[in-house]
Amino acid sequence: MKTAAPLLPPADWRDFLALTKPRVMTLVVFTGLCGMLAAPVHVHPVIGFTAILCIALGAGAAGALNQWYEADIDAVMRRTQKRPLPAGRMDRQAALHFGVGLSAFSVLLMGLAVNIAAAAILLVSILFYVLIYTVWLKRRTPQNIVIGGAAGAFPPLIGWAAATGEIALLPFLLFMLVFLWTPPHFWALALFVKTDYANAGVPMLPVVAGERVTRVQIGLYTIPMAIAAVLPWPLGLAGAIYGVVSVSMTAGFAALAALVALRRQRLDDPMKPEKRLFSYSILYLFVIFGALVADRWILA
């Protein structure tokens, strides 16, 4: 005889907020905002605010659906086991309804209030993150975050499309920058939380291919990432402020990545260079995108 699942009290509203991964959302909103502010057109403040709100809601919805699908993995990983679903503070169905509802709402609002192009890219980014990354790739291949990283690269494209209604070379390069930044960023993290991923059965590169290969891959992915980061300057798509900042910040990134790529892990290694690369990579993206906007607004 089947026993009924224990009845949970209604989840606290803070748990719904936690489902949206607010910290991840910060970077998504920031890159989306920068994509919009870097566009060479004036956006009405209300329409701009709505576009950013839709990007935030779409990212939150994708995060909620990701947590709904990955509750079993989250439960065995120390970093994620306090999330609302694995901690048993929320019913799974509530998380699913919240994620689907928020996705539909964000795309519809973007389409009605901003434009169809931005809404279409927002929809693609949500579907990509949930279906391609979460459902299909994450548990199957160590290349999960390489391909899945595209999901996080969409916000600058959405921001630009919200402003202009189309896609150009600069937002495409920004997309490529975030896309190529994701592997070194995540693999640096995966190197120092390797045991967590192994326990959860997630085939992250350090778990499947080993630490050495991961370090080499971090170094290799940094090369095209650096090219994508600096390229807007020589192509004349950005000015000197962006040029100086992107070259210096990318040099710092490359130095830290080289350090990680060339070293070998010792017994009881505190993994300081890996943690430093991970922290720097977050700062890097904020500074690069900030410089692009500063460049556009100051030099304009």
Next chain:
Amino acid sequence: MTPDELDLIRRRQKARARVMALLLGGLVLLIFAISIAKIQLGMHL
């Protein structure tokens, strides 16, 4: 259900209702602001 559990449910329902009211109020204001912005821009609603 114990009185403590019932109390927890009531508190959560109240808090969620309050947040929902705020969000809906915000949405109404946003839709109003979008309408005004679109009228200013001479776009179709």
